[in-house]
Amino acid sequence: MIVKMFGFAILVGCLFIVFEFESQSEATGIMRIFHWPAMVLTGIGPTALVFMCSEVRAFFQTIGFVFGRSAMKVKKKHDVELMLLQKISKDFYTQGPKVFETVQVKGLSAFIVKTIDRLSIRMPTPDVRELLQSECERVEHNMKNCVSVLGMGIKLTPSVGMLGTIMGMVNLLANMQDPSTIGSSMSLALLTTFFGLFFSMTVWTPLQAKVDRVMTAEIDAYEKTIRWLETLEKRKPATYFADAVNIKVIDAAPAGKK
Numbered sequence: 731m732i733v734k735m736f737g738f739a740i741l742v743g744c745l746f747i748v749f750e751f752e753s754q755s756e757a758t759g760i761m762r763i764f765h766w767p768a769m770v771l772t773g774i775g776p777t778a779l780v781f782m783c784s785e786v787r788a789f790f791q792t793i794g795f796v797f798g799r800s801a802m803k804v805k806k807k808h809d810v811e812l813m814l815l816q817k818i819s820k821d822f823y824t825q826g827p828k829v830f831e832t833v834q835v836k837g838l839s840a841f842i843v844k845t846i847d848r849l850s851i852r853m854p855t856p857d858v859r860e861l862l863q864s865e866c867e868r869v870e871h872n873m874k875n876c877v878s879v880l881g882m883g884i885k886l887t888p889s890v891g892m893l894g895t896i897m898g899m900v901n902l903l904a905n906m907q908d909p910s911t912i913g914s915s916m917s918l919a920l921l922t923t924f925f926g927l928f929f930s931m932t933v934w935t936p937l938q939a940k941v942d943r944v945m946t947a948e949i950d951a952y953e954k955t956i957r958w959l960e961t962l963e964k965r966k967p968a969t970y971f972a973d974a975v976n977i978k979v980i981d982a983a984p985a986g987k988k
Contacts, residue, residue, distance in 0.1 A: 737781035744775040772925040776887040792876040801943035808951035859959040866952035873945035880938035891926015
């Protein structure tokens with residue numbers, strides 16, 4: 731509740747700024763478009779609303795993904811890890827399960843490290859695969875929540891802009907007898923709508939697209955690792971896995987050879 735009240739206080743603060751400073755923009759010419767009270771309302775206000783309407787954990791997870799690695803970097807990292815897994819397959823067919831004990835896991839993704847650790851203690855491969863599948867589903871659920879949080883921002887930002895438009899029109903109608911206030915009130919009414927649409931299209935939408943691409947790359951890595959475990963379980967050649975996930979083929983021993 732305290733967290734929700736904090737978000738509500740931020741929103742009220744944005745409305746207060748608009749109410750108090752709407753007529754204090756002295757910019758001329760094209761600089762008039764940078765109406766800072768309207769930018770504060772449509773830039774910070776939707777974030778406060780999203781904070782109020784979403785789970786705190788999902789909100790901060792979303793921030794982590796937004797400022798985290800790009801989908802391309804995630805994919806490159808996982809491609810390197812998949813090549814390592816293919817090499818492990820080759821060694822597994824020649825050296826047996828003890829190969830997992832010698833794998834250098836430093837710098838690898840957490841789920842890869844846990845998978846190697848489980849195999850190194852001779853946990854049955856089907857059990858390792860089931861655990862990884864469960865983790866994949868959990869990660870996908872969390873990332874979909876993050877995408878939903880950003881989707882909420884896309885929807886709410888134009889609404890907050892309309893709120894500013896209503897405030898500007900109310901102020902305009904309340905002060906019709908004073909022509910000097912008409913310009914500032916109309917400016918607020920139109921610019922909050924403009925910035926609401928602008929921030930929705932240029933900030934929230936690209937951020938949602940980024941998180942969606944990162945989610946796709948992460949889930950793809952999980953699924954390919956699960957496929958790798960299936961090849962070990964069925965004792966298929968290491969080249970089978972390389973062909974299936976489209977990575978560089980490392981010469982491998984035939985299936986079943988120890």
